[in-house]
Amino acid sequence: MAITTVPETPRKPGRPPSPYSARPQRTSLGRKVRDNLTGHAFLIGAVLCFVVFSWYPMVRGIVMSFQRTRRGETTWVGWDNYSRIIADPSFWTAWQNTFYFTVLALVLGYVVPFFVAVLLNEFRHAKGYLRILVYLPVMLPPASALYLFKFYAYDPSEAGLFNAILKALHLPTSQWMQSPEMTMPAMVIASTWMNMGGAVLIYLASLQSIPGELYEAAELDGAGIWKRIRHVTIPQTRLILALLAMIQIVATMQLFIEPLILANGAGAEDSATTVAYLIYQHGFFQNDLNGAAALGVIMLVVLAGFSAVYLRLSAKQD
Numbered sequence: 001m002a003i004t005t006v007p008e009t010p011r012k013p014g015r016p017p018s019p020y021s022a023r024p025q026r027t028s029l030g031r032k033v034r035d036n037l038t039g040h041a042f043l044i045g046a047v048l049c050f051v052v053f054s055w056y057p058m059v060r061g062i063v064m065s066f067q068r069t070r071r072g073e074t075t076w077v078g079w080d081n082y083s084r085i086i087a088d089p090s091f092w093t094a095w096q097n098t099f100y101f102t103v104l105a106l107v108l109g110y111v112v113p114f115f116v117a118v119l120l121n122e123f124r125h126a127k128g129y130l131r132i133l134v135y136l137p138v139m140l141p142p143a144s145a146l147y148l149f150k151f152y153a154y155d156p157s158e159a160g161l162f163n164a165i166l167k168a169l170h171l172p173t174s175q176w177m178q179s180p181e182m183t184m185p186a187m188v189i190a191s192t193w194m195n196m197g198g199a200v201l202i203y204l205a206s207l208q209s210i211p212g213e214l215y216e217a218a219e220l221d222g223a224g225i226w227k228r229i230r231h232v233t234i235p236q237t238r239l240i241l242a243l244l245a246m247i248q249i250v251a252t253m254q255l256f257i258e259p260l261i262l263a264n265g266a267g268a269e270d271s272a273t274t275v276a277y278l279i280y281q282h283g284f285f286q287n288d289l290n291g292a293a294a295l296g297v298i299m300l301v302v303l304a305g306f307s308a309v310y311l312r313l314s315a316k317q318d
Contacts, residue, residue, distance in 0.1 A: 065294040085295050098253055105191065118229060177263050190262065191258055207237065246307065259277050
């Protein structure tokens with residue numbers, strides 16, 4: 001049998017061989033290395049921001065709490081700053097006011113956003129408008145919103161908004177921020193109005209993920225709105241409720257701008273002095289940076305304790 005050969009196609013004269021013909025193909029390992037380098041480049045930027053603006057100040061504050069600086073000379077004093085801060089009567093007053101505000105915020109500022117979200121979830125019309133209306137205070141600068149409360153809503157005269165409402169209802173008016181008894185509740189009301197928009201949107205997203213069959217089954221069993229909330233809504237959103245409760249505690253214990261603007265700092269009879277404001281007072285008014293650092297470390301330990309309790313309870317629930 002004859003074997004036929006295919007003649008080789010002659011290459012056109014004057015065209016050099018392509019330089020890409022001998023280049024090896026990129027391996028998958030090379031692509032992985034390149035992709036990892038890109039990801040690590042973005043990660044390094046974020047880590048550097050945390051190091052410079054979060055971790056270094058925290059470590060520096062812990063170191064300063066064991067030092068004393070006088071006329072540019074720094075010496076190690078051990079626990080002296082802590083003992084001096086704890087012996088100050090304003091230390092215990094600040095912690096008492098801070099815990100009082102935290103409890104009031106959990107009663108009002110934590111419960112109200114949840115029920116507002118449940119109410120908005122029941123509406124069939126104008127949902128977008130109502131969500132914008134609820135979230136609008138979050139978009140306002142905090143200082144502007146607090147000055148609005150201070151000079152308009154909390155005016156102690158009858159021209160103030162809240163006193164005008166109380167007078168229209170034939171109820172006794174209040175001095176609000178000038179009254180030691182009403183200082184903390186007034187700050188809780190202002191803080192709740194300012195910050196509840198974000199929590200309401202989180203709750204709404206969680207509520208919309210609940211299967212509708214659960215509510216239909218509860219309605220067939222004759223459950224009213226309160227029983228549906230108790231037996232369906234709350235169990236289905238317990239993880240979000242627990243997470244926002246922890247965030248609420250950590251945020252309210254760092255209360256600072258509300259007493260600074262509404263109560264001019266300490267308030268009537270030190271009724272608005274909080275731990276964060278006491279740190280500000282030590283650092284900027286008394287020029288006691290070491291004492292402010294010691295007080296900041298104490299707050300860090302307390303908040304870390306709350307976080308540890310939350311993580312432990314979450315692990316048990318899982």
